[in-house]
Structure formats: structure tokens, C-alpha cells
Amino acid sequence: MAFFASLSDKLQAISARMKGKARVSEVDIRDMMREIRLALLEADVNFQVVKQFVDEVALKCRGSDVLECLTPGQQVVKIVHEELAAMLGTTPGRLAVSPSGFTVILLCGLNGAGKTTTAAKLGLYLKKKGKKPMLASCDVHRPAAAKQLEVLAGQAGLTSFLMPDEKDAVVVARKAVDRAKYLFQDTLILDTAGRMTIDAELMEELRQVRKAVSPTETLLVVDAMTGQEAVTIASAFDKEIGVDGFVMTKLDGDARGGAALSIRRMTGRPIKFACVGEKIADIEEFYPDRMASRILGMGDVLGLIERATVAVDEKKARDTLENIRKNRFTLQDMLSQMEEVVKMGDMNSMLEMIPGMDKKKMAGAQVDEKQVARTVAILRGMTVRERMNPDLLNASRRKRIAAGSGVQVQDVNRVVRQFEETEKMMKQFQSMSRGRRGRAGMPGFPF
Amino acid sequence: MALFDRFRKGLEKTRTSFSEGFNRLATSLGIYDASMLDELEMLLVSADTGVPAATAAMESLRRRMKESGQVSRAQVLQMLRDELLNLLGPTSRLELAPSGLNIVLMVGVNGTGKTTTAGKLCARFAAEGRRTVLAAADTFRAAAIEQLEHWAKATGTPLIHHSEGSDPAAVVFDAVQSAKARGAGVLIVDTAGRLHNKQNLMDELNKIRRVIAREAPDARCTTLLVIDATTGQNAVVQARLFKEAASVDGVVLTKLDGNAKGGVAIAVAYETRVPILLAGLGEQVDDLVDFDAASFVDSLLPTP
Numbered sequence: 001m002a003f004f005a006s007l008s009d010k011l012q013a014i015s016a017r018m019k020g021k022a023r024v025s026e027v028d029i030r031d032m033m034r035e036i037r038l039a040l041l042e043a044d045v046n047f048q049v050v051k052q053f054v055d056e057v058a059l060k061c062r063g064s065d066v067l068e069c070l071t072p073g074q075q076v077v078k079i080v081h082e083e084l085a086a087m088l089g090t091t092p093g094r095l096a097v098s099p100s101g102f103t104v105i106l107l108c109g110l111n112g113a114g115k116t117t118t119a120a121k122l123g124l125y126l127k128k129k130g131k132k133p134m135l136a137s138c139d140v141h142r143p144a145a146a147k148q149l150e151v152l153a154g155q156a157g158l159t160s161f162l163m164p165d166e167k168d169a170v171v172v173a174r175k176a177v178d179r180a181k182y183l184f185q186d187t188l189i190l191d192t193a194g195r196m197t198i199d200a201e202l203m204e205e206l207r208q209v210r211k212a213v214s215p216t217e218t219l220l221v222v223d224a225m226t227g228q229e230a231v232t233i234a235s236a237f238d239k240e241i242g243v244d245g246f247v248m249t250k251l252d253g254d255a256r257g258g259a260a261l262s263i264r265r266m267t268g269r270p271i272k273f274a275c276v277g278e279k280i281a282d283i284e285e286f287y288p289d290r291m292a293s294r295i296l297g298m299g300d301v302l303g304l305i306e307r308a309t310v311a312v313d314e315k316k317a318r319d320t321l322e323n324i325r326k327n328r329f330t331l332q333d334m335l336s337q338m339e340e341v342v343k344m345g346d347m348n349s350m351l352e353m354i355p356g357m358d359k360k361k362m363a364g365a366q367v368d369e370k371q372v373a374r375t376v377a378i379l380r381g382m383t384v385r386e387r388m389n390p391d392l393l394n395a396s397r398r399k400r401i402a403a404g405s406g407v408q409v410q411d412v413n414r415v416v417r418q419f420e421e422t423e424k425m426m427k428q429f430q431s432m433s434r435g436r437r438g439r440a441g442m443p444g445f446p447f
Numbered sequence: 448m449a450l451f452d453r454f455r456k457g458l459e460k461t462r463t464s465f466s467e468g469f470n471r472l473a474t475s476l477g478i479y480d481a482s483m484l485d486e487l488e489m490l491l492v493s494a495d496t497g498v499p500a501a502t503a504a505m506e507s508l509r510r511r512m513k514e515s516g517q518v519s520r521a522q523v524l525q526m527l528r529d530e531l532l533n534l535l536g537p538t539s540r541l542e543l544a545p546s547g548l549n550i551v552l553m554v555g556v557n558g559t560g561k562t563t564t565a566g567k568l569c570a571r572f573a574a575e576g577r578r579t580v581l582a583a584a585d586t587f588r589a590a591a592i593e594q595l596e597h598w599a600k601a602t603g604t605p606l607i608h609h610s611e612g613s614d615p616a617a618v619v620f621d622a623v624q625s626a627k628a629r630g631a632g633v634l635i636v637d638t639a640g641r642l643h644n645k646q647n648l649m650d651e652l653n654k655i656r657r658v659i660a661r662e663a664p665d666a667r668c669t670t671l672l673v674i675d676a677t678t679g680q681n682a683v684v685q686a687r688l689f690k691e692a693a694s695v696d697g698v699v700l701t702k703l704d705g706n707a708k709g710g711v712a713i714a715v716a717y718e719t720r721v722p723i724l725l726a727g728l729g730e731q732v733d734d735l736v737d738f739d740a741a742s743f744v745d746s747l748l749p750t751p
């Protein structure tokens with residue numbers, strides 16, 4: 001969030017000096033593109049990809065009516081975000097299923113990328129989807145690698161296959177296929193040893209494993225922290241082994257994950273999954289727009305983008321009300337309202353936008369700005385998942401949020417209580433407004 | 448083979464896009480001008496040095512070129528080499544107290560090579576004739592203890608461990624007592640990988656350090672941050688936050704035998720002033736060497 005604010009601010013500052021000018025100069029565009037370039041490099045997007053990308057965005061900006069709009073800076077951010085998301089892919093990841101009824105998934109990657117953990121995560125994911133996956137370890141190099149997979153398979157309640165004393169990965173792979181078929185499993189997930197792409201011997205081993213099992217899917221596991229070399233690494237695996245897609249790991253960290261953009265751009269292969277923790281349930285399908293926001297360094301882009309389009313968006317206010325009506329008021333809604341409040345300096349104008357709002361009753365509302373800022377900080381310290389699903393907020397999460405936003409746990413508790421009160425009130429509001437639309441007020445909106 | 452040569456050899460396997468680019472620029476004119484320096488800066492970034500360090504190097508280089516009028520390929524290369532060495536800061540070594548107990552704490556994010564480096568260090572200390580004890584304070588990752596057990600056996604080092612899921616601080620407590628009782632010279636503590644943005648995990652590290660300070664107040668404790676050479680700019684954040692949370696004494700740069708030449712070490716040293724002490728050059732027990740800044744910089748640059 002913080003970083004995005006600075007990119008957005010910088011673009012805004014550049015656009016501020018355009019005010020009153022009929023046309024925006026090339027210099028303005030060049031300065032904006034420079035900021036975008038720096039932001040992407042900081043996010044570890046490969047420098048060549050950055051170059052191409054910025055050229056494309058510059059072209060788009062010149063061609064569109066960006067520069068006539070009130071907030072060209074944010075408009076540029078919007079274009080950048082859209083382009084990034086488009087480049088990252090258009091659909092969430094899907095795993096291929098073999099028409100034969102027996103699917104083999106081969107995982108490969110550098111040392112320590114998260115292959116073994118991902119094997120267990122994918123196994124659990126497929127099991128939840130009703131598949132019968134078996135895990136097998138072809139890592140004959142790393143000490144206790146097979147044991148690690150066995151333990152993780154146990155946690156996921158999955159069958160595993162290991163040959164700790166076998167030194168030939170190809171032999172293990174072949175036997176694993178036989179074993180999985182014998183046990184009537186419909187999917188085999190093969191974990192392999194980590195390898196550097198310049199290690200010819202180990203790359204040859206992987207090629208042999210692949211040849212032996214003809215996988216339905218070969219997935220390259222990529223650490224989200226990877227730097228500029230991501231491109232070379234992904235291309236090498238793709239050329240020498242053949243890669244059908246990627247899994248990004250360690251996205252629970254704070255790396256901006258520009259590698260995702262680089263590998264996608266350079267290989268054209270889709271990113272299929274996002275791993276967000278060490279536990280076996282910490283895997284999600286990959287969503288390009290979220291990744292785009294992350295690379296730009298912003299948490300929840302939607303609110304910001306909407307603000308770029310119209311200063312205060314009537315539709316958004318209506319959406320919130322719609323959510324309230326449907327009784328699905330979330331912390332996310334609370335945050336976006338708060339952000340509007342912060343932005344506008346007072347809440348009255350926003351509340352006036354909500355159809356059916358009793359203006360007279362709101363007249364006495366007092367807004368304590370510091371308090372609002374603190375609440376916003378706390379809400380931003382939550383993950384989107386937490387905001388959408390406040391029940392997740394257990395003690396340890398609250399502690400983390402408090403530490404992250406520089407407040408006490410009690411302050412977090414206060415915000416959650418405030419939210420619960422609002423939610424309760426919303427429910428009352430909802431039942432009141434049923435059939436008597438427009439009459440109900442919202443007394444004491446607890447900002 | 449001397450460590451120095453091992454280091455150089457380990458880095459030799461690939462040429463960087465930087466050196467290719469540098470040479471390409473040079474062959475066009477044989478000299479450098481200002482516009483080429485912009486491209487040179489980009490080439491540095493392509494080696495993961497990050498924008499701030501690359502800009503600092505270029506500013507200084509630009510000034511020196513202007514002052515001295517030296518613009519030939521060889522001269523620019525030499526000056527650039529100086530600048531990068533400058534950014535890396537003065538050379539430091541992992542130094543242990545000759546007597547009394549040393550404690551080496553391995554920390555870092557997940558999968559960087561902490562356990563492997565702990566194993567390699569056991570062999571190194573054994574070769575130096577130090578009595579070493581290993582502590583398995585990663586009680587979280589599946590089979591982390593078994594992995595360390597392998598290294599303990601391979602290097603003949605006693606291992607102190609509890610079971611998976613137990614309190615890492617309790618393991619460290621036992622390990623310190625055991626190291627003292629055995630009159631050990633070094634205790635190496637392997638810890639679980641933790642992302643620096645997870646407060647509870649950073650607190651756990653703090654707890655381990657408090658146990659060490661309380662139970663072995665006279666020991667010399669060295670905290671080594673293990674960074675994967677493939678990492679991009681997040682390594683700087685890692686160094687900054689681990690330094691804050693665990694007062695890191697130095698960095699181990701692992702996996703330098705891979706594609707990435709670890710240019711991020713320059714960003715880390717420049718932005719956090721944490722010295723790079725050791726380099727990992729492979730998965731085997733003897734693939735650990737003292738970090739040699741000159742060879743490292745040479746591996747990034749084209750041959751003179």
C-alpha cells in the first residue's frame with residue numbers, strides 16, 4: 001500500500017504541473033514512464049520486460065484521452081494496472097486432466113523454491129476436489145527429502161510413495177507410476193530434487209524422469225522473491241524440460257513478485273497457483289489482477305482505481321448500500337467507506353450520496369480525524385481475506401495486525417467491535433427498510 | 448585447491464548478461480560516453496544490484512570519468528570495479544573467539560540454505576579442530592530434524608534436538624547446557640525459515656536470542672543471515688528487518704553456483720551495511736567458502 005501510494009503520488013505530482021496546459025508534453029509522459037520503470041524494477045520485473053512494457057504503456061497513454069482527464073496520474077496507474085493484469089493472464093489456473101484417467105503432475109524448480117511443500121498442497125487441493133492423488137518423491141539428493149514428503153502427505157491424509165535407498169530418480173518415478181495405478185489413484189504428483197539450470201547432469205536427470213513418466217502437466221515452482229534471473233531460469237526449464245505452467249510460492253511474504261510478470265512474458269506459459277504459507281492448505285488459484293496490484297505494491301486496487309475515474313463514485317456508494325441491504329457488510333466495505341471519509345475530509349458528503357440517507361439526522365455527526373486514520377491503518381493491516389471474513393480474526397491475527405499498524409491489540413479489538421456494532425445496526429436497518437424504503441436513518445454511524 | 452580459487456571456479460560457470468552488455472557497449476566505440484552510462488546502469492540493475500546502488504555507482508563513475516578524462520573500455524571497467532567493491536564495503540570474516548563458547552545462529556527466510564550451511568560449517572569447524580555441537584531449533588518444517596541429523600552424522604557432530612512441533616527456545620536452552628557441559632567451542636543453531644513480515648515468527652527468534660543471552664552471557668554469539676543469491680530486491684528488506692530483529696552480524700550468500708550471480712549482495716551491503724561473510728557454492732559439504740569481494744565483482748564484470 002505504502003509503495004503504491006508513493007508511485008501514485010509521484011505520478012500525481014507530475015500531472016499536477018500539467019494543470020492548465022492544453023496538451024501534455026512528451027517530457028511529462030517521459031517522467032511518468034520513468035517512475036513506472038523504477039517501480040517495476042524495484043519489484044524485480046526483469047529489466048528487458050520492463051523496457052518493453054513501459055514502451056507499450058507509453059504508447060497507450062499517448063493514444064488515449066488520459067491526459068485530458070482530471071487526474072492523469074491515476075489514470076496512468078489505471079492503464080498500467082490493466083496492462084499488467086492482461087499480461088499476467090486472463091483466467092485463473094486450471095490443471096490439465098489426462099483423458100486416460102491417470103494424470104501425472106511433475107514438479108520442478110530450483111533448490112528451496114517450495115516444490116515438496118507444493119506437492120502436498122496440490123495433493124490436498126485435488127483431494128478436496130474429489131480426486132485421489134498420490135505423492136511420490138524422486139528427490140534422491142537432498143537429505144531427508146523423501147521423509148519430508150512422507151510427513152506432509154500424512155498431514156494431508158494422502159498416500160505417498162518413497163524409496164529412500166534408491167539412488168536413481170528415474171527408477172523411483174517408474175515405480176511410483178506402477179504403484180499409483182495399482183492403488184487405483186487417479187493422479188500422481190511427482191516431487192523432484194531442486195536443481196540449478198546450469199547443472200547439466202541434474203537437468204539431464206530431470207529430462208529422463210520426464211521421459212519415463214510423460215507427465216500431463218509439468219509445473220515449474222518459482223519463489224516469489226526471485227530476482228532478474230527468473231527469466232533465464234524459466235526459459236531454461238521450458239526449453240530443456242518443457243513447462244506447462246508455473247506455481248508461485250511464498251507470496252505470504254512482502255516480495256512484490258515481479259518475477260511472475262517476467263516468466264509469464266518470456267515463456268507465454270500460464271501461472272496456475274499461488275502459495276501463501278507453509279501449511280499444506282496455503283494454496284490458491286492464481287488471479288492475475290491481484291498479482292498486478294501486488295507488483296505495483298498496492299493492496300486493494302479497486303477502490304483506488306475507482307477514485308481515479310470519478311472523485312466520488314455514486315455507484316460505489318450504492319454498491320455498499322446494496323451490500324448492506326443484502327446484509328453482507330464486511331470490513332472491506334468499512335475500509336472503503338473510511339478511505340472515502342479520509343479523502344474527503346468529512347463524511348457527510350459521502351453519506352449524502354447514499355440513496356435514502358436522512359441528511360438531517362447526519363448533521364450532528366462528528367468525525368475525529370485521528371481516530372479515523374488509526375482505524376484505516378488497522379483495517380489496511382488486515383488481509384483482504386480477513387476483511388471479507390471477519391470470523392478469521394483470532395487472537396494471533398489480531399496481534400499481527402496490531403504490530404503491523406503500530407497500535408495495541410485493544411485498538412484492533414475496538415475496530416472489530418465497532419464493525420460488529422455497525423453490522424448489527426445494518427441488520428436492523430435492513431429489516432426496517434424492507435417495505436419502507438428511504439425512511440430509515442442510520443443513527444450514529446460509528447466512525 | 449585454495450579457497451580463493453574455489454570461489455572463483457564456483458562462479459565461473461556462466462557469463463552474466465552484464466558482462467555481455469558491457470562488451471557490446473565497448474565494441475561499438477571502444478569508449479564510453481554519457482548515454483552509454485545509462486545503459487550501463489541498466490546492466491547493473493539486470494544483475495540484481497537494485498536501482499539505488501546502481502545509481503550510486505554510476506554517479507561516482509560519471510564524476511571520475513569527467514575528472515580524469517579516462518573513457519577507454521579498460522579504464523571504465525577498472526573504475527567500475529572499484530565502485531562496486533566500494534559499495535560492498537570493507538572485507539570481513541567470520542571470526543570466532545579462540546577460547547570459550549561461540550554460538551552461531553542461522554537465520555533467514557524459507558528455503559535459503561540455513562540447514563545446509565549449518566552442516567557445511569560443522570565440517571569447517573571440525574577441520575579447524577573446534578569441538579562443535581548442533582542444535583535443531585527448526586521444529587516446524589517437516590523432516591527438518593532428519594535433514595540436520597544427516598549433516599550431524601556426515602560431519603560427526605553431536606546433535607541436540609527435541610521432537611517436531613516442540614518449542615525451539617527450549618531446544619536452544621538444552622543445547623547451550625549441553626555445549627557448556629561438553630566444553631564445546633562452537634554451538635551452531637539451525638532455525639526454521641521465517642518471513643520477516645511475520646511478527647510472531649520474528650518474536651520467536653527474539654525469544655531464542657534471549658535464551659542464549661541468559662544462558663550463555665559470556666559466549667560470543669554470531670548471527671548469520673542466509674540469503675539465496677537468486678533473490679531480488681526483497682533481500683534488502685530481509686537484511687534490514689532481520690538486522691533489526693536479530694542484530695545480524697553477517698550474510699551467507701548461498702547458491703552462487705546457479706545462474707544468478709548474487710548482485711543483490713551489493714544492494715544489501717550498500718543499503719544495510721551488513722557485511723557478506725560466506726558464500727555457498729553447491730549442495731556438498733565442502734561447498735562453503737569465505738566471501739571474496741574481488742572475485743565476486745570480477746564474476747559480475749567482463750574479463751579485462
Ligand SMILES: Nc1nc2c(ncn2[C@@H]2O[C@H](COP(=O)(O)OP(=O)(O)O)[C@@H](O)[C@H]2O)c(=O)[nH]1
Nearest residue numbers: 112113114115116117250275276277278557558
Ligand atoms: N512462507 C512460505 N514458505 C513456504 C511456502 N512454500 C514453501 N515454503 C517453505 O520454503 C522452504 C522450502 O520448501 P520446500 O518445499 O522444502 O522446497 P523444495 O526444496 O523446493 O522442495 C520450507 O521451509 C517451506 O516450509 C510458501 O508459500 N510460503
Ligand SMILES: Nc1nc2c(ncn2[C@@H]2O[C@H](COP(=O)(O)OP(=O)(O)O)[C@@H](O)[C@H]2O)c(=O)[nH]1
Nearest residue numbers: 111112558559560561562563702727728729730
Ligand atoms: N546449488 C546449491 N544448493 C544449495 C546451496 N545451499 C543450499 N542448497 C540447497 O537448497 C535447498 C534448501 O536448503 P536448506 O538448507 O534446506 O534451506 P533452509 O530451508 O534455509 O534450511 C536444498 O535443496 C539444499 O540442498 C548452495 O550453495 N548451492
Ligand SMILES: [Mg+2]
Nearest residue numbers: 115116139145
Ligand atoms: Mg524438496
Ligand SMILES: [Mg+2]
Nearest residue numbers: 561562585591
Ligand atoms: Mg532448514
